[in-house]
Amino acid sequence: MNSVQDHSNLPSFLLWLLSVFCSEEYYEEFRGDLEEIHDLRTRDRTGPGANFLIWIDTFSMLRIRFRRSRSTSLIFFPIGMFRNYLMVALRSLKRHAAFASINIFGLSVSMAVCLVLILFIRQNGTQDEFHEHADSIVRVYSDFKSASNRDNNLYGTSPATLASIMEQEIPGIEATTKVRSGLRGTLVYDGTGLPLDGLYAEPSFFDLFSFELKSGDPATALINPGSLVLTPSQVLKFFGDEDPMGKVMNVSGGREFTITGVLASDDYHTILPLSAIASYSTLEADEDTQIMLDTWTRSIYRSFTFALLSENASVDDIQSRVRELIPVHFAEQDNNKLHDLIVQPLTSINLGVPMGNEIGVALPAIAAWFLASLALMVLLTACFNYVGLTVSRSLKRSREVGVRKVFGASRAHISTQFVFETLVVSVVSVVLAVALLQWLEPAFNSMSFVSMTGIYLSIDYLQDGGLYLVLVVFAVFVALIAGFYPAMFLSRFQPADAVKGVTDSSGRGGSRLRKSLVVIQFSISLIFLIVTVSMMRQANHMQTADYGFAQKNIVNVRMFDVPYARFRDRVSMSSNIEMVSGISIIPAMGSRSDVWLSTPGMTDDEAIKGYQFSVDENFVENLELELLAGTNLTPEMEFDVARKALVNETTLRVLGLGAPVDAVGSTFIAGDSTVVEIAGVLKDFRADALTEKISANVFAYRAENFAWANVRVVPGRLEEAQEDIREAWSAMGHSRNVDQAVFETQLKNSFANLGVQDMYRLIGFIAMLAVLISCLGLLGIASFNVERRTREISIRKVLGADVRTVVGLLSKEFLILIGLATLVSVPVAWYLASSWLQMFEYRISLGPGTIAIGLFAVLSIAFTAIGSQTIRAALANPVDNLHDD
């Protein structure tokens, strides 16, 4: 009957139009007339004429007098109706408490995860919106190729002179401020030394940005050279309760600063690193620095240009004017080329284009998208679950729908009621999710990518009014996504059928949907899980990586500005220490120093990017490297004099210098023109992060560059040795505390390693969640399925079916679905995992084992869920279920 009812020869759009527009009074008659006339026409004349005329006829029916009357439309809703909906919703939740709690649990946990990610993104996205002129402040960044680099790079910085030039030559710019990074060193007062990492800024800094001062005058605080503005927390550390104003502080290197102001807060929601702000005139007071600032090719690395646009100025306009400045003021010079200057709103620095020399820590837009899509996946799993569970239980509610319809409820009323019910569930889940956030927030903040970047998630319910809006929008969004289909589905029942309990015809559609939802859910779970397993194995693989150099029993000590030789001589006196070597950059930790390598025949474009290290004579022995040919470096081979260096095998290969033995004594060119002779060749080892291929490495003796000491301790005497190192360091008389780390631990916690661990923790958590939610859903659907077929099962058992047959019968459908999900997800997971692994040069091979582990985990949980229901049903005594009939 239903299928007859729903069949129509009319285009579905017209049907929809008619149903939306026409009142119930006319709808059936009109639809019948239209269908009949269309049928007659299509039979009489063939061709497009009929198809065209039916549109004309349908539109001709849409007259005001046939319109649906407003009182039944959804827009004008009586309040009493809402109260009734709420009551019905609460009653139904109470009556089906088990299902409601599965739904609420799944939704609230996934909402909490989703909220963490959304709030984190939102927090980054709203940075710097508090400034009074936030919308009119722009930053100019550069697309720049430096002489020492072959590639163009985006820099957050721009030439130091740009701000003044813009202010003079471009109308529509109200004010500019120059900011320069590199206020570094150790800030010392009265014996206390703390690392300093701040900015230099012009007095106009406080005009553009709405930072306030607790003490000091923002108009004058940054005028005089040697002025310094600190944050309240810094002030507390140095001065305690004393008044800091006018106090003189030392920065290592001898410069003196006078405190002229204290910021009002430590926690401005800004991308600018505000720990300390020194006056820009400090830089200009120094003659050499002033020359550097006036030379754009030198000042471009650390100077930032901010401008305040006047009200009627457009960013596009300013952009083209700024671009015109390049050929005039920043023409190509000594192989330095400024390709572009780009004007960017202050508020879009974060969640924008990733670039070098960024002023603060910015989350790249792509990372935000990645997090957002994870969030969406989790939420969708939970929503699908809701849809699946609700639709699978439609039989139970069909009678209710039927009775309501008989008493005059329209389809719109019924679907509103179901959406409302979903809204209630979703609101309850949001409330629970907010409670869960209290637990998730610290867990999220302890992940290394968060703690390393310092952009902590902070959820402030009192200060942040927008937060509530986010929560409300979130609840409504979920209610619509999860509630829409079930509402449409349930409200479609015809009263007569529904009351009689005939829902087979409509149930079939529902079961198709239910099946596809199960497949989608399980596919997502499987994909997440397989990817997680591969990440976990990769993380393990990296933890135990063989770098090709010694890392056991070595402690790395940072030299700051203490001469390496002094420290080495002092620390070598300890009996707990076997050997000490000096190096410029700790290998394999992710940081490095470029050098372009070539041989005389090569053109500029053919030069190869390599990395240089400054090392001393003990380096090779201390790190247990293998010298394949030639001789080790000696202190007499100071690079600037001798121009000799060690290279690795890769260098020989990329420069075509032949076998190690032959290569010794031959030369290559480093940078533009420095001719370097190969003193010896080292066997390849991993001096780069594990994400990278082994590249060409050059090791030269440059005593002034030794920023680290690799101290080899006597095995088993680590603690004593570390104590000796501390002692030796304090003998150096430096204001900083000793900075020492065990090499092995350092490598384990290298950026790449921590990044991988974070990723698998995050994705692993989400995978667990997805699996859990889908299995709860499966449990619900399976138990419903069993419930519906209780009588059938009992009759089968009476007629002689055994338990195994019944379990098989009940599980077959799910087995097929899960099998299908496996077929869908394995290739996708394989593709995702292997493209993720491409990021790592040092990686696991993605074997069937990884896939199998993921599959096994999901399948065993799923079977437990199904089995628990089916076996119970199969074991039940048929008499209990049949004695009523």
Place this chain on the structure above:
Amino acid sequence: MDQLGTLEELVLLAVCSLSEEAYGVSVHQKLGENTGRPLTLGAVHTTLYRLQDKGFLDSKLGGATNTRGGRRKRFFQATGAGLEALRAAQSVRQKFWKTIPALDAVTALA
């Protein structure tokens, strides 16, 4: 009493000539056959309902049948007032016809 418009008159005539079988589609078809003028279904419906408002037509929903997907038709029937209005309209025309005796001959020749 309301006057009949031209379209209203034609629709009313069609309803009368279809006697028991007058509903949207049949009226539409009848008008199409007899006038050769294409009308939209909507125009027919509007006119039918306007005539009903004026009291010239009466309507009732028919029972569901196996044709056209089981959807019911609304059958229209002329009321006494309707028939009277038709006669009145016809007598007006008749009066004019009588004043032009030559017209029959003219059309016959043509």
